Amino acid sequence: xxxIKFIRENRKTVESAIKKRHEDISVSALxxxxxxxxxxxxxxxxxxxxxxxxxxxxxxxxxxxQDASGLIxxxxxxxxxxxxxxxxxxxxxxxxxxxxxxxxxxxxNSVPVGKDEYDNAEIRKWGTPGTFDFEPLNxxxxxxxxxxxxxxxASKIAGARFALxxxxxxxxxRALMNFMLDHNTARGYREVSPPVLVNRDTMTGTxxxxxxxxxxxxxVDPELYLIPTAEVPVxxxxxxxxxxxxxxxxxxxxxxxxFRREAGSYGKDTRGLIRQHQFNKVELVKFVKPENSYDELxxxxxxxxxxxxxxxxxxxxxVLCTGDLGFSAAKTYDLEVWLPGxxxxxxxxxxxxxxxxxxxxxxxxxxxxxxxxxxxxxxLNGSGLAIGRTVVAILxxxxxxxxxxxxxEALRHYMGTEAIKNGI
RNA sequence: GGAGAGGUGGCCGAGUGGUUGAAGGCAGCCGCCUGCUAAGCGGUUGUCUCGAGAAAUCGGGACCCAGGGUUCGAAUCCCUGCCUCUCCGCCA
Numbered sequence: 368x369x370x371i372k373f374i375r376e377n378r379k380t381v382e383s384a385i386k387k388r389h390e391d392i393s394v395s396a397l398x399x400x401x402x403x404x405x406x407x408x409x410x411x412x413x414x415x416x417x418x419x420x421x422x423x424x425x426x427x428x429x430x431x432x433q434d435a436s437g438l439i440x441x442x443x444x445x446x447x448x449x450x451x452x453x454x455x456x457x458x459x460x461x462x463x464x465x466x467x468x469x470x471x472x473x474x475x476n477s478v479p480v481g482k483d484e485y486d487n488a489e490i491r492k493w494g495t496p497g498t499f500d501f502e503p504l505n506x507x508x509x510x511x512x513x514x515x516x517x518x519x520x521a522s523k524i525a526g527a528r529f530a531l532x533x534x535x536x537x538x539x540x541r542a543l544m545n546f547m548l549d550h551n552t553a554r555g556y557r558e559v560s561p562p563v564l565v566n567r568d569t570m571t572g573t574x575x576x577x578x579x580x581x582x583x584x585x586x587v588d589p590e591l592y593l594i595p596t597a598e599v600p601v602x603x604x605x606x607x608x609x610x611x612x613x614x615x616x617x618x619x620x621x622x623x624x625x626f627r628r629e630a631g632s633y634g635k636d637t638r639g640l641i642r643q644h645q646f647n648k649v650e651l652v653k654f655v656k657p658e659n660s661y662d663e664l665x666x667x668x669x670x671x672x673x674x675x676x677x678x679x680x681x682x683x684x685x686v687l688c689t690g691d692l693g694f695s696a697a698k699t700y701d702l703e704v705w706l707p708g709x710x711x712x713x714x715x716x717x718x719x720x721x722x723x724x725x726x727x728x729x730x731x732x733x734x735x736x737x738x739x740x741x742x743x744x745x746x747l748n749g750s751g752l753a754i755g756r757t758v759v760a761i762l763x764x765x766x767x768x769x770x771x772x773x774x775x776e777a778l779r780h781y782m783g784t785e786a787i788k789n790g791i
Numbered sequence: 792g793g794a795g796a797g798g799u800g801g802c803c804g805a806g807u808g809g810u811u812g813a814a815g816g817c818a819g820c821c822g823c824c825u826g827c828u829a830a831g832c833g834g835u836u837g838u839c840u841c842g843a844g845a846a847a848u849c850g851g852g853a854c855c856c857a858g859g860g861u862u863c864g865a866a867u868c869c870c871u872g873c874c875u876c877u878c879c880g881c882c883a
Contacts (some may be wrong), residue, residue, distance in 0.1 A: 405841075409842080411852080413839065413852095415851085415852060418862085418864080419851095419852090421863075421864090422863055425809075425863055425864070426863095426864075427809085427810090428807095429809075430809080435863080436863095439863045441863080443863060445863085446862085446863065446864090520868085605823060609837095609838080615812035732838095
């Protein structure tokens, strides 16, 4: 959420930001409603002030056994007036909030202006896509031959876009999860294991609601949401808190399963592990002081990149353009890993600075030493990494002509083996 | 799932419907005092918001889990929800 004061004072900036994102929201209409709200607020506060003084006076009179019926009658009408203005004020408030919650974050200056993913800009590349003496297979073909992923049975159990990991496939996910968590904790992130079902306030805090309800799985009784990423519960750890300056920056890492409806992506990546309703992910989350957040974004991205480097997986870093940028983000780097089976780079991590957008929604503040008042922290997060897609990348990049898959050096200790051969 | 208890400031804890933003204590901060430390004494310490001001600050409003209601007036009474705790049942 943006600051309504900021919107009033920087109407042009906000309007152009909305335009760059190809959204259509009337800022002037919002400002008009805000003016109306302030009028009502001033009006009601005068009346409340009057009520407070007179009610006190009534108390004094009653204590002295004197007549207060005149004042009581007057206050009766004042109270009614307050009640009716309050109702209008509440409506106006709700109206403003409902608009505010749908206004996206303002892209950072360094974010390229563009329409869609084709306008994203490549920042750097690491590694070279390997060459094969044979036709490299898709990961689902590799997995089928090795009998380590069973999509047919998964769809019997749950439906399309689910996977059943078997034997070394299941082990590979577990190895990656441990490898990533160890990697991240060694870099100063505190490991947490949060709830994966969360309430509405939590989903609103990070920006999934109210706009993206259709992307989420929801339970009926009680009404809870399945998290689409650990960003949601982990960022909300500090919702409605005022943090001491001294504990910042705070780094967290969490492994969780993630759940996405994938509404609107029918026909996309229907085969394989790339796009699932349920997938595993290790996430990185930071709470930092505003002046450091862009340095922290570079560091967070580097932390995620290091995982790919240790796994020896070629990748590139792209900065998302304004049209592809997520609703809550001010700037995002995507890490895209090379997939020989598709002969292209595919997203495996997304690292974003939300500035104070989520912090304002979730009321996550901090107090500076020796200074009065509070400020919003800046929040960041990134995948470190999406485990399912890492499995895909390993299978495809490390596949051998005989159908086996070599396990990257860094993972062998966790995997307990150097290669996945048929069934073992 | 059944029965009961409770949710007050950074923490503990009081609070007959009428100077209660909230006693008291602890912790914190600022002074004073003490050779140092401890103790002691005095003062001070929440958040959000509207208005005035260049600012320090000043004035108003709101906030005692959340949302409604009763009342001239609610932390205090009523309703709903959420959460915590105890006992029974069930259960990984």
